[in-house]
Every structure is written in C-alpha cells, then in structure tokens.
Amino acid sequence: MSTTETANHVVENTVPVPDPEILKSWLRDMLQIREFEVRSMQAYQNKLAGGFLHVYNGQEAVAVGCIAAMQPTDPVITAYRDHGHALARGLDPKIGFAELFGRIDGCAKGKGGSMHFFDRDNYMFGGHGIVGAQCPLGTGLAFATKYNDEVVNGGTSRSVTACFLGDGALNQGSVHEAMNLAMVLDLPIVFCVENNRYAMGTAVDRCTASGNQVTNRAVAFGMEARSIGGMDVIEVYREMKDIVDHVRATSKPYFVDIDTYRFKGHSMSDPRKYRTHEEEQEFEADDPIEKLTRYLLAQKVITEEELKALSKQVRHEIREAVNWARQSPNPDVSELHHDVYADTWGEYTGTSLPRYMRPAGEQGSSAGGANDGS
Numbered sequence: 001m002s003t004t005e006t007a008n009h010v011v012e013n014t015v016p017v018p019d020p021e022i023l024k025s026w027l028r029d030m031l032q033i034r035e036f037e038v039r040s041m042q043a044y045q046n047k048l049a050g051g052f053l054h055v056y057n058g059q060e061a062v063a064v065g066c067i068a069a070m071q072p073t074d075p076v077i078t079a080y081r082d083h084g085h086a087l088a089r090g091l092d093p094k095i096g097f098a099e100l101f102g103r104i105d106g107c108a109k110g111k112g113g114s115m116h117f118f119d120r121d122n123y124m125f126g127g128h129g130i131v132g133a134q135c136p137l138g139t140g141l142a143f144a145t146k147y148n149d150e151v152v153n154g155g156t157s158r159s160v161t162a163c164f165l166g167d168g169a170l171n172q173g174s175v176h177e178a179m180n181l182a183m184v185l186d187l188p189i190v191f192c193v194e195n196n197r198y199a200m201g202t203a204v205d206r207c208t209a210s211g212n213q214v215t216n217r218a219v220a221f222g223m224e225a226r227s228i229g230g231m232d233v234i235e236v237y238r239e240m241k242d243i244v245d246h247v248r249a250t251s252k253p254y255f256v257d258i259d260t261y262r263f264k265g266h267s268m269s270d271p272r273k274y275r276t277h278e279e280e281q282e283f284e285a286d287d288p289i290e291k292l293t294r295y296l297l298a299q300k301v302i303t304e305e306e307l308k309a310l311s312k313q314v315r316h317e318i319r320e321a322v323n324w325a326r327q328s329p330n331p332d333v334s335e336l337h338h339d340v341y342a343d344t345w346g347e348y349t350g351t352s353l354p355r356y357m358r359p360a361g362e363q364g365s366s367a368g369g370a371n372d373g374s
Contacts, residue, residue: 015238018068020301026068026233027296028310030060030289033084035318036093037264040083040100040114043322044268049100051113052129056084058263061288062194063088063164065236066258069244070162075123075141077134078164080115081194081262082127085164090122093318095356097325105328105355109335121357132172135191138163139178142189146251157251160244161189168199170217171208182253183221190240190247191218191255194230196262201274218255230260231286234295261286 017023037055044053056063063084067076078085086096091107099106100114108116115129125141128134138161145159169175170193182189193214199207210216218225224246228239236258247254261283265272272280296302302310338350352358 013238013242015241017234018237020296020299022068023234023292023296024302024310026064026237027289027292027302028314029064029088030233030292031311031314032093032318033060033063033087034289035314036083036087036096036321039097039318039322041264041268043097043100048326049114050102051115052080053114053268054081054266055264055268056081056262058283058287059194059196059230059260060084061233061236061292062192062230062258062260065233066162066164066192066240068237069240070160073123074159074244075125075138075145075161076164077125077138077141077161078127079131079134079166079169080127080129081166082115082117086117086119086124086127089119089124091117091119091124092321092356094321094324095119095354097321098328101325101328102330103325103328104331104335105325107354107356109339109354110331111335111339132165132169132175135163135165135169135172135175135178136181138189138191139182139187142182142187142253143185146185146187157188158248159188160247161187162192162244163189164192164194166199167193167195167197167204167214168202168207169193170214171199176217179218179221179223179253179255183223186252188247188251189253190243191253192240193255193257194260195257196260198262198266198274200266201270203274214257215255223253223255225255225257227257227259230258231283231288231291233288233292263287 033056037057040049040053040055043049067085067088076085076089083096087093095105095107096117099108099110099112099117102110102113104110107118112118115127118124118126142161145161146157149155149157149159165175179191195204195214197204204212208214215225215227226239226243229235243254243256263284293307338352340350342351
C-alpha cells in the first residue's frame with residue numbers, strides 16, 4: 001500500500017502490483033514504442049515520412065501504464081505526440097508506419113500522417129494537431145458514453161474516457177471550457193496531463209501562472225486532482241487504476257498531473273537549446289524502460305538471455321513493419337474527395353473504413369501483400 005498527496009487530500013493506494021507476465025508484456029509494449037519511434041525518426045530523415053514528427057521517447061510508461069488501467073472499450077484521445085498511445089491501445093505497427101508514410105493501408109488511409117493515428121477497433125479516437133483541441137472532443141466522448149449508458153440503455157455509466165494533453169495545453173481556453181463542462185455535467189473523464197516540463201521550448205514555470213503546480217487548474221473547477229510520477233510504469237498503472245476505478249464509480253471527472261520527460265526535442269526540427277546536456281542526462285538516467293528492466297531482473301521475472309531475445313524480437317517485428325508499409329500503395333487522387341463528411345443518414349457515399357478494418361472479402365488484392373489485411 002502506498003499514499004499519494006492529491007490537490008484535495010491524501011489517498012491510500014491499495015492497487016496491487018500486477019503479476020509478472022503482465023509486467024513482461026508492459027516491457028514489450030514500451031520496447032515496441034521506443035523502437036517504433038527510432039525507426040520513425042530514421043524514416044523522417046530519409047524523407048519517407050512527411051509533415052511533422054513528434055516522438056514519444058522517454059514517456060512510454062505514461063501511455064502503457066495509463067491505458068493498462070483502463071477497459072478495452074474505454075475511449076482514448078490525445079494530441080499530436082500520439083504514436084505511443086495508439087500502439088499501447090493495440091494498433092498494429094505496420095498500419096502505423098503505413099500511415100506515417102502516407103500510404104493507403106494506414107489507419108487514416110495515409111491522409112492523417114504522424115499526428116493523426118486513429119484506431120476505431122481499439123477505441124483510439126486520435127491524435128489531434130491543434131494544441132488542446134482534443135479536450136473538447138474528449139469531453140464530448142465522455143458525454144456520449146454516459147448518455148448511451150444511462151439514457152439509451154437505461155443503465156449506469158460504465159465507460160471512462162482518457163484525454164491526454166501536455167502541460168502547454170493548459171493555457172488554451174478550450175481546455176478550460178472542456179474541464180468546466182465536464183464538471184457541470186458530471187462526466188466520466190480523466191484529463192491526463194503529460195507534464196514533460198516544456199511547452200515546445202518554453203519551461204512550464206515561464207508560461208504557466210501556477211508554475212509546475214498544474215493541479216491548481218483543476219482546483220479552480222472543484223475537480224479532484226492528483227500528481228503522480230510518470231517514469232515508472234508500475235507507479236503509473238497503480239495510480240491510474242485507482243483514479244479510473246474512482247471515476248467509473250462516481251461518474252465525475254478527474255485531473256492527473258503526470259511528471260515525465262521527453263528525451264528528444266519537441267519535433268524533429270527542435271535543437272533543444274533550451275535544455276542543458278546535464279539536465280537531459282539526469283532524466284535519461286531515469287529511463288522508464290531501464291527502470292522496469294532492472295526491476296524484472298532483480299525479481300528474477302526475466303533473465304538476461306530472455307531480455308536480449310525480447311529486444312531482438314521487437315526490433316525484428318518493427319523492421320518487418322517498416323518493410324511492409326513501404327510496399328503499400330499511395331492513395332489514389334480520388335481519395336481527396338472521400339471521408340470529408342460523416343455518412344450519418346446514408347446520403348453521402350464518400351466514406352469507407354481503412355483497409356485493415358474491412359471484412360476479408362473487401363480487402364482488395366495485392367501481390368506484394370501490403371494491403372491484404374494480414
């Protein structure tokens with residue numbers, strides 16, 4: 001049992017540490033995210049990926065720990081640094097790379113790119129490119145699930161929405177409007193602030209009135225809030241599980257400040273001159289992947305040989321995913337006119353599911369196998 005000081009009171013956390021096999025799966029998930037990002041950076045430098053690229057190195061414990069605390073049908077929505085959340089939610093890496101490369105087999109048919117990973121099957125409602133814009137959408141998701149649970153189905157609210165945002169987004173008006181409405185309507189949503197200490201290149205205490213005490217933003221709305229560490233996946237899971245269970249039981253919003261650090265720049269064009277080398281080294285020594293690895297080795301959950309084999313397997317899978325995605329065709333020009341509007345009343349025929357979500361008979365044929373749905 002551990003205790004955590006919240007913005008309102010001190011809570012005792014009785015969530016147990018998961019069994020060893022689950023911990024090993026989390027290590028694999030974090031290794032997959034890290035390797036995906038390494039390959040994404042290489043692809044960007046080799047001009048295989050266009051647009052902007054915001055990688056998740058260093059923050060893997062946040063996405064993996066938070067999403068592990070949720071139910072598979074709980075909605076997840078985030079900002080543009082979205083690869084980690086999509087992969088933690090279950091998106092196939094090859095589909096992710098196809099999207100990154102602008103190919104038809106991508107999760108958004110190649111039209112979204114790095115900042116817009118969606119996966120309806122896994123209740124991943126996107127990365128969103130406008131700072132803070134996902135928060136009103138997240139509040140809307142929480143309203144929709146509550147309305148369906150309570151009004152349409154005549155039961156009790158069962159779903160919890162996780163809305164991820166960065167510390168810099170807290171200064172966007174739309175975020176405060178979303179938080180206010182969530183409180184007014186008692187919506188089951190967790191605002192997960194991935195506090196990596198910098199809003200692009202500006203330190204949080206230089207752009208936020210309350211400095212790094214970001215939970216003060218929630219107190220203004222009477223919303224329960226808590227600060228947790230974000231570099232230890234076990235801690236993230238235990239704290240988030242406690243929060244999610246509370247929100248599911250009360251159908252009220254919650255604000256969680258997750259202290260983390262991005263190892264790379266804000267984007268690929270960021271030289272990181274606003275951070276010292278010593279600061280970066282200090283946080284890199286707290287690498288969440290290395291931390292979990294040391295724990296599993298100390299607990300004799302995994303051996304050095306098994307660890308090497310796991311790392312090798314993940315690298316192989318990601319390499320194969322890149323190769324698969326490179327074989328995927330580019331979208332036809334006609335795709336520009338598709339998916340512009342939702343086909344709500346059956347009057348608009350320009351929408352269709354991404355290929356990987358279609359029934360087997362609708363996948364199309366490809367000798368290269370890049371769009372065969374496999």
